[in-house]
Amino acid sequence: MTLIYAGLSLGAVYALVAIGYNIVFIASHSFNFAQAQLMMIGAFVTYTGYVTFKLPTVAVLALAMVVVAVLSAIEERIAIRPVSDHQTQLITTLGFGTILTGVAQLIWGTQPLQVPFFAGAEVLTILGGRVFPVEVALVVFAVALVVAITFYTRRRMGGLAVVAMSQDEEAATLRGIDVRMLAFAAFAVTGVLGGLMGAAIGPKTFAVASLGAALAIKGFVALAIGGFGSMYGGLLGGFAIGLVEQYVARYLGSNFTNLSVFVLLLLVLMIRPTGLFGRVQERTV
């Protein structure tokens, strides 16, 4: 049971990265390689808020959200908008992510920093498994976020507009939707969420500058397994990777964790090239 919890909470971390990728992907069909780094900054800002400024939790979260949202908005302006093709965006967002890692190292050093969690660090026992409050929170947060985003995209005008835009940009424009503005807003929102995610992830993983690189690929894989553009898919993909990693590390050895995840990825993609929840493109010729 403990192992399942460990796998799920780790999976939730990957899922959060995947969710971040997904929002941008849905809104603008571009890929934000710096998403994981934005979350890393979120974790650091949370640390600074709690430890250096000794702020209350609400203020810390607000600070993390604002800082990361601003960074995210800057990224959209300098790394996404001036570049039209997605191939080059791969390079520019990678560059932006690298800058973030470098800056984080300059400000916070290379040592892992312990990020406090507002609900404490008392171990909980649930159904015979032992788990930290932050791990429970991560799983809950990831699931809640996916549910909330799904709700938003179905129940709010803004959400409807984003989904519409991802289906048919021109038709969306003709309904009066400012496509560019909305894509920018989606970026800013991923920033806000990224800050929040960083605050949630930090207590589990420590705030450390190498966090971004560790998360980037796994988040990407979670997305590929779950299907690009699918929120539930990203969640499921994240959980799947987390569980596979834990069980393989436990019974086969840590040499084989990456390899197993790769095999899982290949298997899923061979059976369903668009991922578990990926929409099969309708051919409307």
Next chain:
Amino acid sequence: MLQLWTAVRKVPTWVFPAAIGLFVLVLPLLGPGYELTRQIELTLILALVVSGLNISLGYAGQLAIGQAAMYAAGAYTAGMLSSAGHTDLLLQIVAAGLAALAVGILTGIPGLRLGSWSLAMTSFFLVLLVPDIVDIFEEDTGGHLGLSTMLNPTLFGRSLAPDAMYYVIVIVAIIWFAVFRNVVASRHGIAFQVLKQSPVLASSVGMSVFRTKLTGYAIGAVPAGFGGALLANLDLFVTPEAFTFHMATGALAASILGGSMSVYGAVFGASIIQFNNDQSSNFAEYSLVFFGAFLLIGGVLLRGGVAGLLRTGIRRLDRAAGLWPRRPAGAAGGGEAGGGAADAVDLPPIEGGALEVDAVAKAFGGNRALREVSLRAEPGQVTALIGPNGSGKTTLLNLVCGFYRRDAGRITVAGTAIDGASPHRIARLGVTRTFQTPLIPPGVSVAEVVISGRYTSDEVGFLSAVLRGPKFRRIRRHDLARAEDMLRLVGLAHLFDTEAATLPLGQRRMLEVARALVREPKVLLLDEAASGLDEAEVETLAAVIRRIRDAGCAVILVEHNFGLVLSLADRIVVLARGAVLAEGTPEEIENDVRVRDEYLGIVEPGDAPAVEEAGTLPERTAK
């Protein structure tokens, strides 16, 4: 100044890289010092890796960015061979190339099936696996510590001095880039570009899409393997830390910054990244920020890469010097007027074949796009297919070309049933087509576009493309001559060397006709070939089509321009609501009241979702 440029441009282009290569080769004689030679060594090794990326990413258009894994495969192959006492460098390089090729093929088969981001993902993940795999085979690879048991390399039984590696690296690089250039300039290189532009186009000239993709990916692995072997022997040490994600992104950045779709761009890009690696260590703790900013700014500023900028610059100078657009190379002294009108070229007879469509039906979901359509297009005739939007014309074309599987009925080309054949097989049966939106790969000359239509005629192997033997030359000469004939036929001969994608729409359409025709097809499908043409161009087109018909080809014309159809067609088939409404000579059709009403698109009884959108091609949705 411009005269100087004119003189420079008279020198064949291959001379410049050859001269630079030679210069680099003899550079140590000038005593440049260790640091520079070391930089050149590392740059060239990186350039080998990047050039592989250029093939798969730049030319074949596959988001396969895991070149670092092939690089590692090469390095470890060489390292393990050397440790086992097989110190011959030539052997190691060949083995490393083969090992990389094997990795490329093994990972390419699943990866390429997926395409786009999934491919990017699996290939990036491959890089992540390198340390794990190295670790699992620790006994042979040295694991995390690295492989430090390599012996000094030998060549033809003689031990190599440490300095000699420089020459080996430079020579390997020169040879590879010559090979690379030859492949890219051959029809195989053009084939990659055709594929990148559009899989539909690729299969319509007879290429197997998957095989071509895999070839591109696998060939891209080979130089990375060479690079690995050279790196291992340069340092006599192989560490998994040389093949990290960072290295992979560096190579990707080098490819994009240098210009992915270029041969020598790999060298530019590799120099930039290598010098950056060198410089950034001077920034110590700022090195990450420096590298990141570099990628960001480089990505924004150098769209198309250094090679792209150079190309633009050369084009400008050419234009200023009056060298562009150039005259046809083969038609020296011909003094073509260069006008738009088609020259009176005799089109040799074409052995046409009848296209028979028999009771073909096709439904999308519940909606019947075609129901029991039968028609016959005779060789030596123009059969026009008309009908309102949504009547099933494009669906029929796609069925004939094999992009759709029909639900019922039979289609035969010159008596051969196409059954379930894939598009490229149907193309090889002698069916060619043009597209509503002309599909012309960027960066390819007009002549090469036409030659790409001959992909299946006079097949040329890779090896002979690389070696450029007599057979290759003969076929090449033939290709050029045929291309020139076709271009003269459609009135584009004066644009022989121009970059095709820069032509205006009308000329792009004519170019497509030339490409479709160069293969001497049995059946030629023209999909709205006249749309967007001005009156003069329509006249030229009509004249060309008549000549094609007279040569014996079966021409199928899907067209909205009623006047053109009436003047050109021998028979007209009118489709409406997925069925044949009428069929007959132009006179009969012109006077058919129902046809007129239908053609103006009065109404269709079935209330079905629209399946056809004008101008929509299959690959738009397949992206």
Next chain:
Amino acid sequence: MTTPLPDVPLLDVQGLATGYGDLRVVWDVSFQVWPGRVTALLGRNGSGKTTSLRAVAGLNPVHGGRIEYDGRRIDRLAAHRRVKAGISYVQEGKRVFRQQSVEDNLRLGGYTLGVRRSALDADCDRVYELFPVLREKRRHPAGSLSGGQQQMLAIGQAIMAKPRLLMLDEPSGGLAPSIVAEVMSRVALLKESGLAILLVEQAVEAAVDVADHVIVLDIGKVTLSSPVGEIDDLERLKDVCMGRVPAIDGAGEP
């Protein structure tokens, strides 16, 4: 046809030249649309009807000429702002948002009104009154509708924005006669309500039934511009539309 013509047209297009990229499709097109009236653009495929509409909607760049709406030039206004200004465009091919429900599609139509999702219920009801079949299907994804229903949805979506100018691109395309009649009768109702309507049609008879003014385009130029009342020979009009009869005198109003 007895409504007196207002002094100023709501939309005034003069000498429009436009196209896609380097391809110029429309060379010189002029027409006007008045409130409470239907102007129909006719002509065969590729004559530039849709391209002209796209230029008015802001999807295609204006290479030459001018587009005036409600007394001011809108050539350079962003497409989504034109929607807010009251120009609603129903594209051909029933481009509804297929994954989303019928009701959400309608609500998206009211996006520019800037109100909450639930505040649009009353407006949705009005569309349901116009097209009752949509009410039955309100929870279904739009992609599951039949072609005619999708067309109604597309029109419903467009009028959700409370436009002043409605542009309809081949609303009859691919529809059964009874459905076409229904759609056209709704267009007539919308006209009565005071909307200015610009209609692109290939079905000449259907268009002439509802239109007040017809413009015939060929190869990106106006070959005929005439009030419907002055057209006595429908067959001749069809010939003009097919391009079999060359341009008629007086083509292209000043």
Next chain:
Amino acid sequence: MKRRLRLLVGLAAVGSMVMTACGGSGDEPQADSAPYKIMISAGSDAGGQTDQLTTGVISARAAVKVVNDAGGINGKPVELIESPDNADPQKALSNLRAQIAKDRPDAYLVASGSNVSTAVAGILRQNEIIFLDSGNSADTNKPAENPYAFHLAAPFKTVVEGYLPQFEQNGYKKIAVLHGNSAYAKQFGALAESVFTEKGYETSVVEYDAKALDMTAQISALQAKNPDVLVFNGYGAPVGLVLQGITKLGWNVPILGDTSVTSTPLVTTMPPDGLIGTPETKNLKIEVTTSVNVATASEATKKAIEAMKSMGEIKASLNNCLNFDAVMLLAAAANHAKSNDTKAVADALLLPEVNTKAGTAVYDTYPYTADDHQPQLPIETHTFVAPGVLKDGQIGSAEN
């Protein structure tokens, strides 16, 4: 216009890069009094600019200053050439080759990281450059093949055997070993397994991936074996993750952290930044050398610390300051031999009067023998203490 601008800027960017690249080299002024040149690779297992690395470099700088203030080596000043390679073996090798081609260094040091040591060992041997290897790579302890290479850190055997008194004192019979996958960590794990098993302890060993973000699986694998004590290697974030995982599993087991755990600030910093006094470190004892423990540090150590502090903050444990000792040893040996010749210096390093009186800081003495170039340190050099605040590279200062 815009395109042209982009073209210009792009070309300018490339141009300026090439310019700086070219301008960067070849302007070394040749000094008259050829100094004693020591090259140091600034590397660490964790990669990047870590505190360990900076501390390692600072320690070498400090020693150079101490030696130069005392008159240098055989009357010549000592010059420290820093190779900025961030522990990248390829780059370290590249820089070393360049340096040899330009101006052969007399000695070579690595800040830490045996992968760099492995990479450079061969070329140093070829060029007969003396190599004091704090990374203790296997290649540098083969005096017969590689007579000029010496280990600086305590031999793995000493380190691992240092655990045995602990086991004995506390009556541990079943030992669990958890180690990472860096080169050092793997060697540590392998040796621990063989030594402990050989001494009759029931030993189980599990490896973890240092990049992983959750260690629950590995810990529970060990927990299932129900050992008496957990011997644990780790550096950086994994230390925290492992300690957290143990707490989470409610596993109440004594933990002995190796020197790399000691080097991790998490266990030597008070909350909220660190873990001192939290449940995570309740069962933890960390391995320290006599010099790291304030209570047992020698005068030479204290002097050395003062010298280092003048060069910059000592952010990591004194264990990372082996290069201070390296420079001191080199100076003592060369001065004793009255020669900078590699062989003479290497021979002198073997002499007890040299390696016990060099003024070294981390270990008081570096007893090398002719057939073993690892310092044969007594087992008591390493002891275990409860986690405490690290100040100036030491634990247990009076201020706590």
